[in-house]
Amino acid sequence: MACILGTGAQGIVSVYELDPHFILKGHEVWHGGRRKRAFVPAKRSKAALAVEDMVYKRLGFHPHILKYAGRVLVAEDTFSLKLERAKGGLRSLMLKCAAPAEQIRLQMAVQISGGMAHIHSQNVFHCDFSCRNIFVFEDWVVKIGDFGGSKIDDKEPLGAEEVRYELPLRGREWEARDYIKREIFALGCAIYEIMMWKKPFAEMTDDEIDENYANEVFPDTNGLLVGDIIRACWKEEFATAKDVEGALRKQLVDTQDMASLSLSWSMLRALQSFLYSLWPTW
Structure with missing residues (x-):
């Protein structure tokens, strides 16, 4: 069974069955050769996904941009975007x-x-x-x-x-x-x-x-x-x-x-207290 995580404004997000560390984002979700869900209207979703594909390719790798692994063929003439899966x-x-x-x-x-x-x-x-x-x-x-x-x-x-x-x-x-x-x-x-x-x-x-x-x-x-x-x-x-x-x-x-300065002062005060405790009382 395809694990669908949710439907957004531009497509449907599901877990990539071959590697659960990734998700698929597309206008259709397929499992076992059968379509399980379709985004409506499909035209709007396809247009947004095409833009998103272009943008991720343009951006390349950056540590604070979702990692893009390209398009995945999920059915005949039907592609989804493969992206790293977040928490x-x-x-x-x-x-x-x-x-x-x-x-x-x-x-x-x-x-x-x-x-x-x-x-x-x-x-x-x-x-x-x-x-x-x-x-x-x-x-x-x-x-x-x-x-x-x-x-x-x-x-x-x-x-x-x-x-x-x-x-x-x-x-x-x-x-x-x-x-x-x-x-x-x-x-x-x-x-x-x-x-x-x-x-x-x-x-x-x-x-x-x-x-x-x-x-x-x-x-x-x-x-x-x-x-x-x-x-x-x-x-x-x-x-x-x-x-x-x-x-x-x-x-x-x-x-x-x-924070470092505050820690240093705290350590100094602790050391001072320790030394005073060793001082002989008269």
Whole structure:
């Protein structure tokens, strides 16, 4: 029996029977020479899968992009995409797991920023980036996937950001918003979601979020370790995703240095207490 993991906006995901470390993503699932499930409408799924195939080939290997193993023939003239299998999607795991340590979440933010910087370096824009499209592996390593809605070169994208991740118009026409700025705004939302372990304005409807963003009202980042970086993403202050990655890496190093310094002082105080205990009493 084919093990179907789920149906997304662009295709059906099932376990690859010849190697369960991989999944197949396609518009049809076949088992034993029989079709078990089909995506409707098939035309939309086929178009998105064709884009995704092109994007993965363009991107090549990157430690924070899902590993692509090419197309697999599942039936006559029917192909699926073969991808490495994650533990799960980040957003779904947020509902099941307690948040890891802040340092780990910051590392996750660095990873997705590096992945996005690589995507942009290959003249690709995700166009539907969010924690729905980030996948988790062992030790909280995260990778970006789901490129069916992406823009590659001059081709028009098939996708768009969810409302919580959508750059406000700010006096522009919808089509006039720069793709880099759109992606960096979405990146800031993903960093917020990772650091807070919940969606931006999780309790609000899409209409309420739309109104807030139009009025420049964003989730509160006061007290967040990287709140200033998130706000800069939302205010369109970063020129590239590489700049965001650099700012996050600096924060990560600073945090590690502070932790090391704190540990050193703790060890010194412990040593001091031990030496005092050896001092003879008069």
